Amino acid sequence: MDAALAEDSYDLIVLDVMMPGEDGLSVCRRLRVAGSIPILMLTALGDDDDRIRGLDLGADDYLPKPFNPRELVSRVRAILRRTSHRENGIGHLAGRRVKFSHLELDYDQAVLASNDGTAVPLTSGELKLLSIFLERPRATLRRDELALLTAGRELGPLDRTIDNQVSRLRRKIEPDILRPRIIRTIRNEGYCLSCDVEVIE
Amino acid sequence: MDAALAEDSYDLIVLDVMMPGEDGLSVCRRLRVAGSIPILMLTALGDDDDRIRGLDLGADDYLPKPFNPRELVSRVRAILRRTSHRENGIGHLAGRRVKFSHLELDYDQAVLASNDGTAVPLTSGELKLLSIFLERPRATLRRDELALLTAGRELGPLDRTIDNQVSRLRRKIEPDILRPRIIRTIRNEGYCLSCDVEVIE
DNA sequence: GCACGTTGATACATTTGGTGACAAAACGGC
DNA sequence: GCCGTTTTGTCACCAAATGTATCAACGTGC
Numbered sequence: 241m242d243a244a245l246a247e248d249s250y251d252l253i254v255l256d257v258m259m260p261g262e263d264g265l266s267v268c269r270r271l272r273v274a275g276s277i278p279i280l281m282l283t284a285l286g287d288d289d290d291r292i293r294g295l296d297l298g299a300d301d302y303l304p305k306p307f308n309p310r311e312l313v314s315r316v317r318a319i320l321r322r323t324s325h326r327e328n329g330i331g332h333l334a335g336r337r338v339k340f341s342h343l344e345l346d347y348d349q350a351v352l353a354s355n356d357g358t359a360v361p362l363t364s365g366e367l368k369l370l371s372i373f374l375e376r377p378r379a380t381l382r383r384d385e386l387a388l389l390t391a392g393r394e395l396g397p398l399d400r401t402i403d404n405q406v407s408r409l410r411r412k413i414e415p416d417i418l419r420p421r422i423i424r425t426i427r428n429e430g431y432c433l434s435c436d437v438e439v440i441e
Numbered sequence: 442m443d444a445a446l447a448e449d450s451y452d453l454i455v456l457d458v459m460m461p462g463e464d465g466l467s468v469c470r471r472l473r474v475a476g477s478i479p480i481l482m483l484t485a486l487g488d489d490d491d492r493i494r495g496l497d498l499g500a501d502d503y504l505p506k507p508f509n510p511r512e513l514v515s516r517v518r519a520i521l522r523r524t525s526h527r528e529n530g531i532g533h534l535a536g537r538r539v540k541f542s543h544l545e546l547d548y549d550q551a552v553l554a555s556n557d558g559t560a561v562p563l564t565s566g567e568l569k570l571l572s573i574f575l576e577r578p579r580a581t582l583r584r585d586e587l588a589l590l591t592a593g594r595e596l597g598p599l600d601r602t603i604d605n606q607v608s609r610l611r612r613k614i615e616p617d618i619l620r621p622r623i624i625r626t627i628r629n630e631g632y633c634l635s636c637d638v639e640v641i642e
Numbered sequence: 643g644c645a646c647g648t649t650g651a652t653a654c655a656t657t658t659g660g661t662g663a664c665a666a667a668a669c670g671g672c
Numbered sequence: 673g674c675c676g677t678t679t680t681g682t683c684a685c686c687a688a689a690t691g692t693a694t695c696a697a698c699g700t701g702c
Contacts, residue, residue, distance in 0.1 A: 278523075288509040295515035300523060301502065308489040314496035322479075322501060322523045363648060378535045385522075400690085401650055407692055408649090419562060420691095421550045427565045427658065427689065428592075434549040436536060564658065601680090602660055608682055609659085628668065628679065 241267070250277060251324070252316060255299070257283035257290070265297055269392035272298035275332065278323045280316060282307070298388055333371045339438040340374060341422050343413060347371065352412060365390070366409050373423060373433035382430040406431055442468070451478060453517060453524075456500070458484035458491070466498055473499035479520045483508070533640065534572050540639040541575060542623050544614060548572070553613060561613050566591070570606050571614070574624060574634035583631040607632055 244250075253271065257264035268279055281299040283290065291302040300319045303312060338345045342355040350367045353359045362370065372381070372389045383402040387395045390405070406423060414420045424434045445451075454472065458465035469480055482500040484491065492503045501520045504513060539546045543556040551568045554560045563571065573582070573590045584603040588596045591606065607624060615621045625635045 292515045295519045311493050314493045318496045
């Protein structure tokens with residue numbers, strides 16, 4: 241699958257959970273970190289909690305076996321209806337340069353250049369987090385969504401990982417660190433990139 | 442439902458199939474003709490063919506009763522993840538500046554600038570409350586409506602939460618705190634933004 | 643193995659907003 | 673007007689949420 245994905249692009253993946261070796265949930269996690277390709281999970285495990293976990297891991301739908309093949313078709317159609325004509329989000333940033341606020345990100349170089357001429361390198365984690373925000377300007381992202389999209393992991397109850405990453409990123413992008421205005425905190429909800437984003441060709 | 446839809450905009454509809462009068466499938470059809478609001482169908486009819494029909498009519502997902510409430514939440518999230526847009530729930534204010542009374546709100550910066558040159562930052566809670574008022578100028582909003590819109594929660598009988606939030610917001614926007622003119626109290630009813638609102642750009 | 647940078651975990655400081663108490667204001671009946 | 677009642681304003685306190693410094697674990701390149 242990895243080889244095929246590297247080769248071509250696909251509209252949707254139907255993913256079984258019970259597989260020898262790496263299981264479907266783990267694959268789902270990896271796919272989510274890598275991009276936003278639609279996933280329909282399919283499994284004999286009809287358990288509620290399994291479905292919930294699958295969906296929370298970023299799957300678009302979860303169909304328990306045994307299933308009616310026509311239902312599979314209908315569900316695939318339902319997902320594609322939603323995902324196909326989706327132009328609103330900024331596509332993939334890989335290889336692009338992106339302007340936002342007073343900054344310009346060079347994705348390939350992982351370098352942030354400021355209006356005032358200074359430039360800062362980003363670590364891979366910071367770049368990942370920042371691109372997730374840049375692809376979804378003005379969307380409020382919960383901590384668990386961010387954890388899923390950055391690292392493909394679920395958050396424990398006392399997990400401050402995302403706060404830490406945001407804090408580190410802010411240090412590099414906020415002009416006034418005491419009053420963050422690019423990545424804003426939405427109390428009880430998460431974080432939100434509150435500026436326009438322009439992708440340079 | 443039709444009246445509510447004409448009045449406000451919604452992110453998603455959870456639709457039961459078995460209803461007295463017009464049934465859910467018919468409603469779904471109508472909604473699809475009217476627009477693309479996400480629909481999650483919910484029903485006691487667990488039959489394959491019903492699910493397939495629902496999905497083919499344009500529903501985004503179809504969950505048979507009895508269902509696990511957490512699964513409903515996960516499925517709603519999965520749909521909303523796809524339909525993205527969801528910019529904070531704050532429709533047309535995101536990224537705008539708004540003039541009202543002697544003030545100008547910069548939504549992105551979460552800063553209130555006054556005619557006299559002073560500027561005050563707002564907390565995320567204050568910003569949310571203020572935007573709710575700014576989106577509904579001169580509408581009287583009951584405390585329970587405000588609680589629902591700000592925090593998505595119901596109010597207890599002795600709950601002074603909203604009064605407190607309004608009080609805190611007033612401190613930042615009222616020129617004469619002893620005589621609030623911008624957010625007026627309507628006794629036994631609620632609060633009301635009593636000035637014109639102009640969205641810039 | 644060692645120096646280095648990155649990242650997650652932990653601990654602590656700070657901010658925010660809900661709660662309950664009480665004061666002030668509004669209202670109604672007289 | 674006067675009083676009692678209800679409603680509202682706001683203060684002080686506290687619990688929860690968030691920001692971030694620091695440390696440990698880990699990997700990487702030499």
